[in-house]
Amino acid sequence: MSGGARRLIAVSPFVLLAALPRLAWAAEDDQTTYQTGAVTVVGTTPVLGAGQDLSKVPANVRIVDPQKQADKAPQSAADLMQGSLGSVSTQDYLGNSLQPSLSFRGFTASPILGEPQGLAVYQNGMRINEAFGDLVNWDMSPGFAVASLQVLPGSNPVFGLNALGGAVAMRMKDGFNNQGTGFELGGGSFGRARTVLESGQQWGNYAVYSGLSLQNDDGWRAHSPSKLAQSYTDLAMRKGDFDFGVGITMADSSLSGLGTSPVQLLNQSQAAVFTAPDQTENSLGAIDLRGSYQLSDNDAIQGNAYYRHLRSVTHNGDASGFTSCTADNTILCDNDDNTLTNRSGGTIASSLGGNAVINNTQTTSDSAGAGLQFTRDGHVLGLKNNLIAGLSTDQGYTRYGVDTELANLDSQAVAQGNGLYIGGTGYNVGLGARNAYWGSYLSDTLDLSDRWALTAAGRFNTATIVLHDEQGSSLNGHHSYGRLNPAIGATWKAAPGVTTYASYSEANRVPTAAELACADSTQPCRVPNAFISDPGLRQVVARSVEVGARGTADTQSGTKTGWSLAAYNTRNTDDIIFVSSGPTQGGGYFANAGATLRQGIEADGEVETGPWRFSTSYGLTRAVFDSAMTLYSPHNSGADGNGNTQVKSGDRMPGVPLHNLKIEAGYALTPKWQVETDANITSDRVLRGDEANDMKRIAGYALFNAGSSYQITEAWEVYLRATNLFNRHYATAGTLGDPTGVFPGYTDNRFLSPGAPFSLWAGTRVHF
Numbered sequence: 178m179s180g181g182a183r184r185l186i187a188v189s190p191f192v193l194l195a196a197l198p199r200l201a202w203a204a205e206d207d208q209t210t211y212q213t214g215a216v217t218v219v220g221t222t223p224v225l226g227a228g229q230d231l232s233k234v235p236a237n238v239r240i241v242d243p244q245k246q247a248d249k250a251p252q253s254a255a256d257l258m259q260g261s262l263g264s265v266s267t268q269d270y271l272g273n274s275l276q277p278s279l280s281f282r283g284f285t286a287s288p289i290l291g292e293p294q295g296l297a298v299y300q301n302g303m304r305i306n307e308a309f310g311d312l313v314n315w316d317m318s319p320g321f322a323v324a325s326l327q328v329l330p331g332s333n334p335v336f337g338l339n340a341l342g343g344a345v346a347m348r349m350k351d352g353f354n355n356q357g358t359g360f361e362l363g364g365g366s367f368g369r370a371r372t373v374l375e376s377g378q379q380w381g382n383y384a385v386y387s388g389l390s391l392q393n394d395d396g397w398r399a400h401s402p403s404k405l406a407q408s409y410t411d412l413a414m415r416k417g418d419f420d421f422g423v424g425i426t427m428a429d430s431s432l433s434g435l436g437t438s439p440v441q442l443l444n445q446s447q448a449a450v451f452t453a454p455d456q457t458e459n460s461l462g463a464i465d466l467r468g469s470y471q472l473s474d475n476d477a478i479q480g481n482a483y484y485r486h487l488r489s490v491t492h493n494g495d496a497s498g499f500t501s502c503t504a505d506n507t508i509l510c511d512n513d514d515n516t517l518t519n520r521s522g523g524t525i526a527s528s529l530g531g532n533a534v535i536n537n538t539q540t541t542s543d544s545a546g547a548g549l550q551f552t553r554d555g556h557v558l559g560l561k562n563n564l565i566a567g568l569s570t571d572q573g574y575t576r577y578g579v580d581t582e583l584a585n586l587d588s589q590a591v592a593q594g595n596g597l598y599i600g601g602t603g604y605n606v607g608l609g610a611r612n613a614y615w616g617s618y619l620s621d622t623l624d625l626s627d628r629w630a631l632t633a634a635g636r637f638n639t640a641t642i643v644l645h646d647e648q649g650s651s652l653n654g655h656h657s658y659g660r661l662n663p664a665i666g667a668t669w670k671a672a673p674g675v676t677t678y679a680s681y682s683e684a685n686r687v688p689t690a691a692e693l694a695c696a697d698s699t700q701p702c703r704v705p706n707a708f709i710s711d712p713g714l715r716q717v718v719a720r721s722v723e724v725g726a727r728g729t730a731d732t733q734s735g736t737k738t739g740w741s742l743a744a745y746n747t748r749n750t751d752d753i754i755f756v757s758s759g760p761t762q763g764g765g766y767f768a769n770a771g772a773t774l775r776q777g778i779e780a781d782g783e784v785e786t787g788p789w790r791f792s793t794s795y796g797l798t799r800a801v802f803d804s805a806m807t808l809y810s811p812h813n814s815g816a817d818g819n820g821n822t823q824v825k826s827g828d829r830m831p832g833v834p835l836h837n838l839k840i841e842a843g844y845a846l847t848p849k850w851q852v853e854t855d856a857n858i859t860s861d862r863v864l865r866g867d868e869a870n871d872m873k874r875i876a877g878y879a880l881f882n883a884g885s886s887y888q889i890t891e892a893w894e895v896y897l898r899a900t901n902l903f904n905r906h907y908a909t910a911g912t913l914g915d916p917t918g919v920f921p922g923y924t925d926n927r928f929l930s931p932g933a934p935f936s937l938w939a940g941t942r943v944h945f
Contacts, residue, residue: 236330245261246260247942253316253318261794263839272930277315282747293754297343307487309575319428322409337614341686387411399435401450426463441920442920461486518601538577548568607646608646638659656687685717686753688715696767717750718750721745726743736784744777745775748773749774779795781795808821810868812914813871858880861874911928
């Protein structure tokens with residue numbers, strides 16, 4: 178266990194609560210009802226969206242209930258969405274299930290710099306898109322403490338920058354709605370183990386909840402152990418018209434992310450890795466404040482504030498491509514035959530070998546934000562009206578540093594450093610970045626009748642990003658952006674239990690500091706390891722149209738159904754993509770790529786009748802380039818003599834499957850004994866680096882899982898789950914590269930990230 182994890186446990190307020198078990202566990206928030214396909218209540222995060230009746234939102238809003246997925250042993254909030262929403266898929270570029278890249282309608286929330294971020298993610302109103310790169314570190318958000326999770330699709334301007342494809346809003350547990358004490362112990366294949374301890378108590382107007390989660394995974398691939406510790410504490414007060422709460426999040430992880438491996442190597446062993454080590458160590462401390470005051474029967478104000486401190490350190494071993502110089506074989510040159518130097522400026526002897534490097538990065542980010550919102554439920558011209566107006570700001574400061582140690586690969590493809598560090602700006606970076614985001618927004622919903630509701634919204638965003646090169650001047654830059662984003666939509670209650678809707682909305686995303694520092698096509702960066710220069714990039718603007726319907730029905734026999742159907746079209750102009758162009762595996766640059774298009778269909782349904790429960794969720798996601806362009810991709814088989822590929826309008830974007838289907842069936846053998854099975858069926862995907870669609874795609878797959886749970890007593894439950902029942906070989910992500918630096922005889926430039934084989938997971942829960 179890392180030192181950070183030990184500190185997290187030592188200060189976790191859970192130890193103060195574990196001895197206070199008094200009340201029964203509340204399985205569901207008494208203010209929230211969860212229905213597949215139907216939105217029936219208000220229950221959104223503080224400030225952003227607070228006070229808005231979700232049943233009148235003109236979009237296919239989905240609410241994910243963590244309780245329904247507890248036996249699947251989800252490791253993060255990303256798993257909660259992946260397990261139930263057809264339009265969600267994950268790509269495991271890092272090769273670690275604790276840090277997936279999540280795609281929703283073709284828009285990404287990912288911990289990887291090279292991914293085109295396009296979702297805004299909030300935890301109790303606190304923006305968790307990191308200040309540097311808009312990344313989402315799923316391991317730093319305590320999934321065990323999520324009370325409900327809402328996915329609000331479309332380019333909703335109210336949710337601020339980066340909500341191109343939608344927003345994810347997590348409401349965390351509190352002591353008012355999660356009372357009692359409980360623990361969960363689980364373990365399974367490949368050294369996986371998890372312990373979760375939780376306690377919630379209420380004393381009159383005051384309540385406290387605290388939880389701690391510890392996870393260990395030896396990894397099913399070589400050299401891939403991971404550890405994760407998380408804690409979450411909530412202090413809340415409800416007194417008269419005033420509500421106040423404080424959330425404290427702490428997390429510490431040590432993750433092996435071995436990434437993709439050459440196809441020819443995986444044909445020999447699915448557990449094989451290309452190079453190692455690839456270690457990421459994250460530590461987070463965050464605090465969020467939230468409050469609301471009911472000014473009158475119709476008027477209320479809400480506010481929130483937060484502070485986050487994130488430290489991320491990586492150690493990545495990679496093949497270097499370094500060889501003896503052509504002009505002098507006694508000294509070492511890079512793969513372009515440029516002489517390498519040490520930090521003192523001297524040459525490096527080729528006798529040291531140097532067929533690998535260890536890239537070390539350290540990122541320290543401090544971010545803070547605040548929001549203030551006014552809501553009014555009243556009447557306009559005798560019609561019921563809901564008005565929301567607010568202001569918000571998100572500020573961040575990041576220090577990013579890189580150094581590169583010369584190394585050699587051993588017989589296990591593990592890079593062994595020799596203590597010599599390479600000099601030059603291409604291998605050393607010191608960057609300071611400041612970002613300041615401001616927004617003001619207005620949303621109004623007018624009930625034209627008992628069946629019709631009209632919603633209009635708008636938000637004005639401004640953003641400033643300032644870069645300071647701590648080792649020179651090439652990274653210095655000052656960039657400012659601003660935009661007004663509108664939205665309009667309507668809902669119609671077509672019949673009892675059935676609502677239809679249509680909407681148009683716009684949102685924008687500004688380039689991040691990481692993208693601006695790596696946007697020169699003539700000087701590709703070794704992302705995420707080194708930045709070169711600071712050319713400008715244009716902001717991305719998304720325009721969305723959506724139509725759909727949703728409904729519920731209960732029969733006298735007790736059968737309950739819920740369903741939703743939606744069609745959408747989102748077009749991005751000046752979209753920012755990562756062009757995989759070297760000089761090493763994973764290297765490239767960011768560029769405005771013209772227009773991209775994401776359009777699709779979502780269909781969800783759920784039926785509960787007697788002892789049976791069925792659910793299905795299908796997503797058709799057509800994510801394509803909407804304008805032709807030339808991209809440099811030298812490892813692509815379709816590249817010309819200069820390494821360029823020709824992307825045509827209609828070519829599919831990397832990583833997004835066209836079809837994704839989730840099916841689940843459960844049966845109660847007895848009131849205490851449940852069994853279930855589920856399937857995840859997904860179609861093929863395009864490799865990153867093959868934007869021109871010239872190469873063989875990542876094959877689609879169908880995974881089947883099964884599980885069972887038994888309630889021994891009212892307070893004691895045991896469960897068992899098997900995943901990938903038929904031990905299917907599959908991959909969720911892929912890219913292009915040159916494998917010959919490690920395997921000279923390999924000729925296939927495709928690299929894949931293999932999925933986990935058959936595994937078992939068993940556990941027990943106790944709550945009292």
